Amino acid sequence: MYEFLKNLDRRWIFLLILLAVAIPILGEWQFPEKPSPMVQSVFDAIENLPAGSDIWMAYDYDPGSQGELHPMALAFTRQCAFKRHKMYFMTLWPQGPPMIQKNIELLIKEFPDLEYGVDYVNLGYRPGYEGPIKLAVIDLRKTIAADVDGKSLDDLPMTRDFKNIQEVDLIVNVSAGYPGTKEWVLYASTSYNIPTVAGCTGVQAPYLYPYVPQQLDGLLGAIKGAAEYEFLLLEAYPSLRENPKAQEALRRMGPQLLAHLVLIGLIVAGNVIYFVGRSRGDV
Amino acid sequence: MKRTVPMVIAAVTGFVLIVSYFIPLTEEWGSIAMQWFNVLAAIAFVLGGSNLMRMNLQKISDRRPGWGYAAVTLIAFLVTLCVGLLKVGVQPTESFPTNAWAAPYNQEGSFLWWLYEYMYKPLQATMFALLAFFIASAAFRAFRAKNPESIALLATAFIVLMGRTYVGGLMRDVLPASLEWLSFDSMTNYIMSVFNLAGMRAITIGIALGVASTSLKVLLGVDRSYLGAGDE
Amino acid sequence: MQRETLIWTAVMVLGGLVLLVHAVRVGNGRVYVREVTVADVKSGPVVHYKGVPPSLHNEADVSLSVPRTIGMWIAALCTLGIMSFVLGDNPLYKLMESIFVGVSAGYLMVAAFWDEIVQNLLKGLVPGPMRDSFLPGLEEGLNPDLTYLAPLAMSVMMLWRLSPKGAWIARWPLAFFIGATAGFRLVSYLEADFTQQINNTILPLIVYTADKSFDVWGTIRNVLIVGGVLLGLVYFFFSVPHRGVVGGLARGGVWLLMITFGASFGYTVMGRIALLADRLQFLFDDWLWLIDPTMQRVGM
Amino acid sequence: MQSLIVAHGVADFRSEISDLRLLISDLRSQISALWLGLVVGLVLCGSDHLAVAQEPPRSVVDVTATDHPNDVGTTIDVSWTLSPDDDLNIESPVVSAYHVLRKQDGDVDFVKIGEVPSQTETFTDQGVQRKRAYRYQVVTVGPGGESTPVETNETVTPIMEWFRTDRGWLAVIVLVICGAVVAFIAIAKSGRELYIRKIPGLEAVDEAVGRATEMGRACLFVPGIQDINDIQTVAGITVLSRVASLTAEYGARLEVPTARSLVMTTARETVEASYLAEGRPDAYREDDIYYLTDEQFGYVAAVTGTMTREKPAACFYMGAFFAESLILAETGNAVGAIQVAGTAQPSQLPFFVAACDYTLIGEEFFAASAYLSGEPVQLGSLRGQDVGKLLVAALLLIGCGAATWVEVNSSPTAVSVMTYLQNNVLGSGGFLP
Known part of the structure; x- marks a missing residue:
């Protein structure tokens, strides 16, 4: 056994992980969540704004990180729609537009009474990394003159009088890396004191923690953050319970549990091998 | 000449931009320079693309091992480029029903969209997903209690791993209120918002200093390795 | 080596057969679209096709899309091809890798052309011709x-x-x-x-609660944060050798960094697992139709 | 209950009187005065009607307009005190928005320039021109109609400032840190030797190249996935020039796949220069430095594929990395390469630390580029960075000391020290408290 583990082929580890993720998905495991204070503060930041506030939805992610971020982006969109906030969607990622499109489709389907151009607008992709942020906080029209379909901002009711991002009540950023939360914090939230909340991938969260709570009002970390968020949303808007799509992240927590346990088992096994090896004088 | 002129250009541009940051009139110059860079980077695709084609063509013409794959790359590249630049299969939109050129290049239903949706996207997402496997093999191999420092690494990783699952929250219900902080999720929150915060902040401050001094070295011409060879 | 090849071939053939039987029985992997007429011009109606969940396949304007169904199967093949890399390098992975490099380089160049060169450079330099061609939404009479x-x-x-x-x-x-x-x-x-x-990081090192009693935890927390930042910086200090007191402090800094890295590592696992879960869900749900968590195929 | 409503009515009446005074001074708003008369009449008739709120809301008070500080003179800040009807405690909203109107000196009419929702007390007008005088009006709007407009007392003329005073302290900090770096570089130039501690992992670079040579296998250098306009890529290129010198000296093969066209061209320049400097221009192979794709994972797919096929003996990852870090490092580990990584991407450090033999952490990565260049002048910059760290320590000691003092007995001196430090020195308050 020791010899087998010591020269373990990585592929056995890979198989274990595959099973740990596949079984809960096939078995459709789901657990209730306990929202942490951090998630609660993000939720409150949107929930406590008066209905009809302007929210800048900066969705900077792509299909690659969809698995981690899409559920929370949809949760943000749903919450803003329930609160009747005005949503300005924009992305700094070249592959972001299809992600925004999915949010727009959600609004069309689940909130048919909201109207494009009045309650939400899709400003599409802006190239230039942090450049568009810096321009849009001063003068939106310097970087965006039309929505995603080429309609001039002056022809849309909600953007007609909109000068710059300083006017919004909250920036909601979902980010998978650069450009993303850090850039929004540096060039919008810090420079102009615009309240900002963010949702990010697991890998980014630890490094964004230092910006909370001064520069960021709250931070959702990956799928667990999203699951807790969905839980809060379900509590606040029970009509969502009928909608399985609003529980995407909650469903993703099943594989998490098993995979984390497998990983812990692997670390323990690794250490057992190490200590056995040391006592035998192998190391 | 070949190195001095670019060095002067870099120095002047850099120092002007530093100063401009403090003058309302010129504050935006930095952003404008970034915008220009993006135009340049977009045009520089000609360099990258032509290099990619040349390399693969060479592999094919030399019949080097794996030249078949080079041919696949080349075909995939050229097909994507052509259907994208010509907007093949793009339908006009509601706003401009007679002008298909005005429609977005990645419109649902177009050829480029098909390539994106059914090849690019699954390939990208799956490559990213491989990390789930690699993170496990790395943890298995590297997280061994060799010395006190690695024990610290190991123990923290263990707590956070537990704290980020359903089990972490369960402990909160089991433990009495006075010991609630011992549950994995409370400890995770504490580690994240105290130790991790302090560590990340120290790293961040260090990096800011590193960036500042490296930038300065570039501007002063102390570090000029990016300029290549040539007479001064 | 030969035995391994044999085993793999057997697994592949078996898997392929199971897939075939499943596909014949269930008819999985089909993609349906809805016809939407967005405008009616002289040359005829402008029709867009929007993907819809399979459960709507009986509706009047919904039909099976052959290109997208083929696409679904290719996407599944791409997913499996890249995943096969964990077993080691193999021809399928090499094929996927070649396609990936070609398609992604091409796609990003196309995006750079339309988004950067047309939208920025050409729009700025020749707004008139751009308005007549690619960007009819531009205002009239813009100056270069x-x-x-x-x-x-x-x-x-x-x-x-x-x-x-x-x-x-x-x-x-x-x-x-x-x-x-x-x-x-x-x-x-x-x-x-x-x-x-x-x-x-400017925090009081002694904290009182709202009712003016000494807050032990708050105090410890702030001391740890401020002390931690300073220890970390000592580790990065270059001009003093890491010996004696400085050495001790720097070692504290290393401890802190290790805890930070451990926390980050543990925190990230979740995200990476979610990505794999997303891919597997694609395979099981969209392609194989084994599960239906979002009720896309109710009544099929 | 009845008496409460009466009291409410009386209070309202008083505030209407003050509004009245304001309005009488403005002869042009006679119509509005009529309106007011109506409202006053209604108040006198019966205060119960007020709660129905089908009358226009009351006006705001004290409209002021000031030039926006620290700008080019194209912005004016307008502010006012909320209308007394704009109260969150009132059930049915009486006020829905405020309209802001503007008039340029010389014009006759006010023109609406913007609208802000209720509970807002400020508006930033960015459509003004320098050296022109402006007047503003604010109108309260609700379901019951519009209030009488309230006008600013004086005209305001936007001016352009020449220095962003709010960034004054930042300028000082930039000067101190840059000054320290420049000073130590000058000291190093003068020939004085500066002590710099050893950075673990740097010797590993030489060792790794040596081993690759012995094994007759290639060295792989990955300069991150960001473009050349990222300072980490520049630092990575500096390390590359050192690695290239070593491979030129030992005669090992160096392969540099890049994810950006411009990084490819820069890397080619740098490597060629190193080979030239080592007297081995013949050994330089341009085709070993090649572009793959800008796509993060497409790039990684190709690089890991190359790794498994060519099995490099040494892998260097120096630059800005994202999620691909662990895919690269684990594949490198599987093919048995010595791996040295350096990045200032804090989120990726844990993975490099776990999977590589040596990792240059954050600031160390920038230090490495100075260290590896072998030029004593570059080492001076590290001393400069240390001055920055001392500055952090000093500011933290003062700040935390003051904060603690405030917490213990809220001494006014400590409060002013702390707020000055936080809002001015480290914030955007400018030089003056």
Whole structure:
């Protein structure tokens, strides 16, 4: 056994992980969540704004990180729609537009009474990394003159009088890396004191923690953050319970549990091998 | 000449931009320079693309091992480029029903969209997903209690791993209120918002200093390795 | 080696058979679209096709899309092909890798052309012709923005590299941008990551609760944060050897960094697992139709 | 209950009187005065009607307009005190928005320039021109109609400032840190030797190249996935020039796949220069430095594929990395390469630390580029960075000391020290408290 583990082929580890993720998905495991204070503060930041506030939805992610971020982006969109906030969607990622499109489709389907151009607008992709942020906080029209379909901002009711991002009540950023939360914090939230909340991938969260709570009002970390968020949303808007799509992240927590346990088992096994090896004088 | 002129250009541009940051009139110059860079980077695709084609063509013409794959790359590249630049299969939109050129290049239903949706996207997402496997093999191999420092690494990783699952929250219900902080999720929150915060902040401050001094070295011409060879 | 090849071949063939039987029985992997007429012009109606969940397949304007169904199967093949890399290098992975490099390089160049060159450079320099062609949404009578001549000129210098002589001129625009970044980042890093981070670390080292009693946990927390930041900085200190007191402090810094890295590592696992879960869900749900968590195929 | 409503009515009446005074001074708003008369009449008739709120809301008070500080003179800040009807405690909203109107000196009419929702007390007008005088009006709007407009007392003329005073202290900090770096570089130039501690992992660079040579296998250098306008890429290129010198010296093969066209061209320049400097221009192979794709994972797919096929003996990852870090490092580990990584991407450090043999952490990565260049002048910059760290320590000691003092007995001196430090020195308050 020791010899087998010591020269373990990585592929056995890979198989274990595959099973740990596949079984809960096939078995459709789901657990209730306990929202942490951090998630609660993000939720409150949107929930406590008066209905009809302007929210800048900066969705900077792509299909690659969809698995981690899409559920929370949809949760943000749903919450803003329930609160009747005005949503300005924009992305700094070249592959972001299809992600925004999915949010727009959600609004069309689940909130048919909201109207494009009045309650939400899709400003599409802006190239230039942090450049568009810096321009849009001063003068939106310097970087965006039309929505995603080429309609001039002056022809849309909600953007007609909109000068710059300083006017919004909250920036909601979902980010998978650069450009993303850090850039929004540096060039919008810090420079102009615009309240900002963010949702990010697991890998980014630890490094964004230092910006909370001064520069960021709250931070959702990956799928667990999203699951807790969905839980809060379900509590606040029970009509969502009928909608399985609003529980995407909650469903993703099943594989998490098993995979984390497998990983812990692997670390323990690794250490057992190490200590056995040391006592035998192998190391 | 070949190195001095670019060095002067870099120095002047850099120092002007530093100063401009403090003058309302010129504050935006930095952003404008970034915008220009993006135009340049977009045009520089000609360099990258032509290099990619040349390399693969060479592999094919030399019949080097794996030249078949080079041919696949080349075909995939050229097909994507052509259907994208010509907007093949793009339908006009509601706003401009007679002008298909005005429609977005990645419109649902177009050829480029098909390539994106059914090849690019699954390939990208799956490559990213491989990390789930690699993170496990790395943890298995590297997280061994060799010395006190690695024990610290190991123990923290263990707590956070537990704290980020359903089990972490369960402990909160089991433990009495006075010991609630011992549950994995409370400890995770504490580690994240105290130790991790302090560590990340120290790293961040260090990096800011590193960036500042490296930038300065570039501007002063102390570090000029990016300029290549040539007479001064 | 031969035995391994045999086993793999057997597994593949078996898997393929199971797939075939499943596909014949269930008819999985089909994609349906809805016909939407967005405008009616002289040359005929402008029709868009929008993907819809299979459960709507009986509706009047919904039909099976052959290209997208083929696409679904190709996407599944791509997913499996990349995943096969964990078993080791193999022809399927090599094929997927080649396709990936080609398609992604092409796609990003297309995006750069439309989003950057057309939307920025050409729109700025020749707004009139752009309005008549690619960008009919532009305002009428826009004047050319001549500042765009600068990046254009620099781009030409950049491409000079392709000519046999005077390639060194390409260094000039590079020097401009490296200098610009250096200047620009220098200040913004010092503003956001230096002063702001110090500002956020200014905390009272003794904390009282609202009712003026001593707050032990709050105090410990603040001392740990401030002390931690300082210890971390001692580790990065270059001008003093890590011996004696400084050595001890630096060791504390190493401890802190290790805890930070452990926490980050543990925190990230979740995200990575979610990505794999997303891919597996694609395979099981969208392709194989084994599960239906979002009720896409109710009644099928 | 009845008496409460009466009291409410009386209070309202008083505030209407003050509004009245304001309005009488403005002769042009006679119609509005009529309106007011109506409202006053209604108040006198019966205060119960007020709660129905089908009358226009009351006006705001004290409209002021000031030039926006630290700008080019194209912005004016307008502010006012909320209308007394704009109260969150009132059930049915009486006020829905405020309209802001503007008039340029010389014009006759006010023109609406913007609208802000209820509970807002400020508006930033960015459509003004320098050296022109402006007047503003604010109108309260609700379901019951519009209030009488309230006008600013004086005209305001936007001016352009020449220095962003709010960034004054930042300028000082930039000067101190840059000054320290420049000073130490000058000291190093003068020939004085500066002590710099050893950075673990740097010797590993030489060792790794040596081993690759012995094994007759290639060295792989990955300069990150960001473009050349990222300072980490520039630092990575500096390390590359050192690695290239070593491979030129030992005669090992160096392969540099890049994810950006411009990084490819820069890397080619740098490597060629190193080979030239080592007297081995013949050994330089341009085709070993090649572009793959800008796509993060497409790039990684190709690089890991190359790794498994060519099995490099040494892998260097120096630059800005994202999620691909662990895919690269684990594949490198599987093929048995010595791996040295350096990045200032804090989120990726844990993975490099776990999977590589040596990792240059954050600031160390920038230090490495100075260290590896072998030029004593570059080492001076590290001393300069240390001055920055001392500055952090000093500011933290003062700040935390003051904060603690405030917490213990809220001494006014400590409060002013702390707020000055936080809002001015480290914030955007400018030089003056």
